[in-house]
Amino acid sequence: xxxxxxxxxxxxxxxxxxxxxxxxxxxxxxxxxxxxxxxxxxxxxxxxxxxxxxxxxxxxxxxxxxxxxxxxxxxxxxxxxxxxxxxxxxxxxxxxxxxxxxxxxxxxxxxxxxxxxxxxxxxxxxxxxxxxxxxxxxxxxxxxxxxxxxxxxxxxxxx
Amino acid sequence: xxxxxxxxxxxxxxxxxxxxxxxxxxxxxxxxxxxxxxxxxxxxxxxxxxxxxxxxxxxxxxxxxxxxxxxxxxxxxxxxxxxxxxxxxxxxxxxxxxxxxxxxxxxxxxxxxxxxxxxxxxxxxxxxxxxxxxxxxxxxxxxxx
Numbered sequence: 324x325x326x327x328x329x330x331x332x333x334x335x336x337x338x339x340x341x342x343x344x345x346x347x348x349x350x351x352x353x354x355x356x357x358x359x360x361x362x363x364x365x366x367x368x369x370x371x372x373x374x375x376x377x378x379x380x381x382x383x384x385x386x387x388x389x390x391x392x393x394x395x396x397x398x399x400x401x402x403x404x405x406x407x408x409x410x411x412x413x414x415x416x417x418x419x420x421x422x423x424x425x426x427x428x429x430x431x432x433x434x435x436x437x438x439x440x441x442x443x444x445x446x447x448x449x450x451x452x453x454x455x456x457x458x459x460x461x462x463x464x465x466x467x468x469x470x471x472x473x474x475x476x477x478x479x480x481x482x
Numbered sequence: 483x484x485x486x487x488x489x490x491x492x493x494x495x496x497x498x499x500x501x502x503x504x505x506x507x508x509x510x511x512x513x514x515x516x517x518x519x520x521x522x523x524x525x526x527x528x529x530x531x532x533x534x535x536x537x538x539x540x541x542x543x544x545x546x547x548x549x550x551x552x553x554x555x556x557x558x559x560x561x562x563x564x565x566x567x568x569x570x571x572x573x574x575x576x577x578x579x580x581x582x583x584x585x586x587x588x589x590x591x592x593x594x595x596x597x598x599x600x601x602x603x604x605x606x607x608x609x610x611x612x613x614x615x616x617x618x619x620x621x622x623x624x625x626x627x
Contacts, residue, residue, distance in 0.1 A: 331517055334517060334521065339509070342506065343506045346505050351498030353498070353501075354494045357494075394594055395597065398597050402601070412602070423608055432586075435579075438568060440578055445583060
């Protein structure tokens with residue numbers, strides 16, 4: 324019994340130490356990126372991508388925020404942007420589909436990297452699959468001119 | 483959105499350290515108890531029972547039966563719980579990589595589906611899509627890694 328407790332104590336603490344050595348530098352790097360205002364610039368680079376999906380250009384910013392900071396934080400930005408930028412129902416659906424497949428990508432990747440996983444492979448797979456999946460969804464969900472005015476009210480689930 | 487160029491300062495570093503601390507703390511709160519429970523189970527016959535029952539399904543992804551514990555915890559609780567299980571089990575790097583890609587696409591189903599519903603997506607569709615992505619990517623990683 325004492326052996327088991329020893330094994331669990333040493334093992335769990337060394338796992339936490341391993342994870343912390345990756346998470347701390349990453350979080351500091353993300354705060355630096357935020358403060359030098361680079362996120363807005365990167366969001367602009369997303370414009371061609373969201374155009375391929377037939378989404379509004381303004382969707383780039385909430386998309387980037389969700390990819391980097393996750394769904395919990397991203398949901399607030401998405402709902403705010405839906406109001407301010409008058410995103411359509413379709414924009415919202417596609418944006419969320421992308422994000423359920425790929426969100427908080429850096430944090431998740433960092434934690435798995437502590438266990439020897441190839442981070443680049445994991446990151447690229449996630450973003451590529453999410454892009455592809457959203458592309459397919461964008462062909463299936465028709466442009467919804469009729470739905471533009473309904474972004475604030477709940478519409479029954481279509482298609 | 484106007485880009486207000488805040489300057490880099492000591493505050494930047496402070497916020498980075500704080501959010502690193504926050505993540506490490508939130509992770510530890512879940513990882514440590516899970517690690518203890520799984521390590522304890524490893525010394526009982528229960529883990530072998532779980533492994534044998536899950537082996538046929540996990541074999542599809544090239545994973546040992548006990549890896550099911552990580553997938554179940556990751557989807558019902560969250561990624562941190564899955565990490566706790568992964569850390570305490572003895573797995574190869576390839577096995578952890580397969581688990582990582584599956585869990586990245588599909589985790590915390592209870593909490594995150596509520597969020598997706600808030601935005602207006604159907605819960606059933608979101609869960610179906612995420613599970614499909616996890617299954618396909620798991621099989622693909624097993625074949626190509």
